[in-house]
Amino acid sequence: MKNNRRNFLKKTLYGSIALGITGYASLEHNTGNREKANEALASPEARHGKGKSAMALRCEPLPEVRIAIIGLGRGLGAVERLAQIEGTKITAICDLMTDKINSGQTILKKHNRPEAATYTGEEDWKKICQRDDIDLIYNATPWDLHTPIALYAMKHGKHIATEIPAALSVDDCWALVNTAEETQRHCMMLENCCYDAFELTTLNMARKNLFGEIYHGEGAYIHDLRGYKHNKTSGYYKMWRLEHSKQHTGNPYPMHGLGPLAQIMNINRGDRFDYLTSMSTNQYGLTLYAEKTFGKNSPEAKATYKLGDMNQTLIRTVNGHTLVAVHDTTSPRPYDRIHKISGTKGYAVKYPEPKIALEPDAHKFLEPEKFKEIIEQYEHPLWKYIGETAKTVGGHGGMDFIMDWRLIYCLRNGLPLDQDVYDAATWSSITELSERSVTNRSNSVDIPDFTRGKWQTATPLPVIDMETIFS
Ligand SMILES: NC(=O)c1ccc[n+]([C@@H]2O[C@H](COP(=O)([O-])OP(=O)(O)OC[C@H]3O[C@@H](n4cnc5c(N)ncnc54)[C@H](O)[C@@H]3O)[C@@H](O)[C@H]2O)c1
16 A cells, blocks of 8 residues: 555656535426436435444545546536546546537547546436446536435445535435445545645644634635626526526535635534524625616516625634635625634735734734745645646646545545545535525524534544655
8 A cells, every 4th residue: 555655646746647494405496407306315304314424434445536527517627637637537427518528528538538438318427326337426517416416326336526515405414424324435525625725734834733723714705706697608507506596595605715714623523513693785796787788677687686795604613613604706806715714823814815924923914025934834735746737737726636636546545535524514504504594684593513423533634744644
């Protein structure tokens, strides 16, 4: 194993890489996928699990990870990245649109990879999961298909890596946990922001105690998507994101902000989310955009959109810490994930530009020279090892590549994943729970303990120190 790991690193680096509301689950979903996939969903009663814990789950090491990629919007980027990682085989690709399938095959050819088997039917993901030559299902379909595909994949012996959110309801979060426990398969939500360079640097700094006890974090997904949501011709498949904005409020996409904070603040590993309160503004952005683009009397301008422009969700942990998750995809303002952490010895913030303040002089930010020195000193080992390759391959500045590389590394070496099914469930549950709070005058809502008490003994996510791993 020791040699295998070394060889894997070496080859990868220098070789072939060029790089509650119980009814929520039954709310309407625009694509119709949900109804068709309903039989794959577990009942609410299933939240009393029958399997053993999947905490720190180790599975059989896979010499080669055989992958099927389903959904080739963002999924095409996954084809590009995974084709450049040693030890992968892209066995199948699936999308309803043949032009996307063709693009997938072109990418494979460009990287001297064999053609993948192709699937184009609405429920072909079931056929894919039934194959016995696939280890990992990589799911980048619209939101309403995430849980059905994940459950079906695990029940057919596959590991699942699913785009965010892993589930849209608390019941579905429990179904993921129960199924991962029963099948002892990995269920990872692809929260790529956990692998961003600055976020990982702050994880490294936190583990080295530079911030002291971190008792507060703020994260966000602020990204002006008005044009994408209203795009009728080349936007989201069947305009799924606009439809979701019509039907739901709260924070539907909390994990870009919460994921890195949850890892740094030991959520599910020494602490856990206890309860939340959530508040949303009125909706303005989608209507104003529609009036301007399609006219005041257009159906788009007259439609009702439930999603408030700005949502703030405040979470308290059982250890007395707090987190804020902000969501805004419909306001004219620059992209922002905030990433603020506040501890007894220091403070860091990422947007609009990364800054750090440390005791004994934390009332002002570090001067640029000192900041640079700290960033270099605490650069995360993953970025030190494969950062240059990641930047070349790309995907949100390289973090997508780092995420995929690390996932494949863990699967090949039989290691627990950095993000497990409990993280997927906990972070995704905020989607429904924030909506419950918003629609009930921001009253507080309990957040389930998806670990069933295991958070008390689980160890914090370490700095992923490649030197230690490879020795
Ligand atoms: N982590 C990130 O940074 C990030 C960025 C963008 C999107 N995403 C997530 O990725 C997912 C996809 O987003 P997108 O922007 O690519 O959406 P999209 O609508 O552009 O692409 C979705 C694709 O899925 C296909 N599809 C739909 N139903 C299918 C089915 N039954 N079988 C096979 N394919 C099917 C569609 O044809 C389409 O090509 C979403 O969950 C989104 O939240 C994550």
